[in-house]
Amino acid sequence: MADVLRVGVIGAGAIARGAHLVNYQKCGERVEVAAVADTVKETAEECAKRFSIPRVFTRYEEMLEKVELDAVSVCTPNKFHAPVTMAALxxxxHVLCEKPPAMTAEEAExxxxAAExxxxxxxxxxxxxxxxxxxxxxxxxxxxxxxxxYAARVHALRRRGIPGWGVFTNKELQGGGPLIDIGVHMLDTALYLMGYPEPEVVLGSTYQKLGNRKGVGVMGDWDWKxxxxxxxxxxxxxxKNGASLILESAFAANLDPLEEMNVTLMxxxxxxxxxxxxxxxxxxxxxxNITPAHLPEKGSYELEIERFVDSCLTGIPPLSTPDQGVVLQRLIHAFYQSAETGEAVKLDR
Known part of the structure; x- marks a missing residue:
């Protein structure tokens, strides 16, 4: 295994800067961020200047062809997760792809x-x-x-937390709203703690009641039109093991807390x-009731990047696997399908 991991970052937006690059820097001499690619040249150049990245590209294909890389962080809008990841593989x-895995279950598969x-x-x-x-x-x-x-409850709820930046409200680029953006985090966490049981049936409903009209936003002004x-x-x-999970996820809902991200297990x-x-x-x-008196303070993003680097350099299996990504993407798709048809969706494999 190599002693230094040469990394490229595809997509130079907020998640790349605030979660990936800043934490690759914390890995010290174990990591060299060799290149960054973004379709917007100015964004890529500004990011490269900020993080002292030597190579800049507007086409990720060119970056993958011209720079010798060991690993890639995929930080693009959801629509591009699958093609970019498969090109990098x-x-x-090695690839760390931002969530959700893809736009569809077929893409995740x-x-x-491709990874295998x-x-x-x-x-x-x-x-x-x-x-x-x-x-x-x-x-x-x-x-x-x-x-x-045998029972779980997932909450990923915001009172008025529609992002006023990026493409979070664009279905064509994201595939959906709070379910595929923040709900997917808590759903994955619950499934991880439950041992990723095999799903059997999904029943879902979606609503568009507040986002398509002007209102107060605590995460900036969004394009409600x-x-x-x-x-x-x-x-x-x-x-299939008899357990059940109830999920609620919202960018905007008339609730008391401004934000609630939680998982309940029973x-x-x-x-x-x-x-x-x-x-x-x-x-x-x-x-x-048992409550911890102390928990480690190292951030979850820092640990995520640190462990990805460990996996790449040592071969240690990652915490999140491609097969789990497929299960999760099938569930997201089933939620949206059930909401569209008004019928429960039975998942067969």
């Missing part, structure tokens, strides 16, 4: 096949898996402290809420 690069064919690592940017609360709860779950987890995604998604998954030996972490059990004829 074909060029012999092709990405998984190339013999390269493909992992996804589900940084919440690396959060200290998630890591602590996973240890409790793996030790059997919650027993059989061209708002083409849902502003709320709700639904339920039943798994098992036959205990339950838990994730943010903040509380574990609920019955011990010695007493109902008890």
């Amino acid at each position: 074909a060029a012999g690069c 092709r990405m998984a096949q 064919k190339a013999g390269k690592i493909l992992t996804y940017g589900f940084h919440y898996r690396h959060a200290p609360e998630v890591e602590a709860l996973k240890r409790f779950v793996d030790a059997g402290e919650l027993g059989e987890i 061209n708002f083409s995604v849902e502003d709320m998604a709700r639904g339920m998954i039943r798994f 098992g036959d030996e205990g339950g838990a809420d994730l943010f903040p972490l509380k574990i609920y059990q019955e011990k010695h004829d007493t109902l008890v």
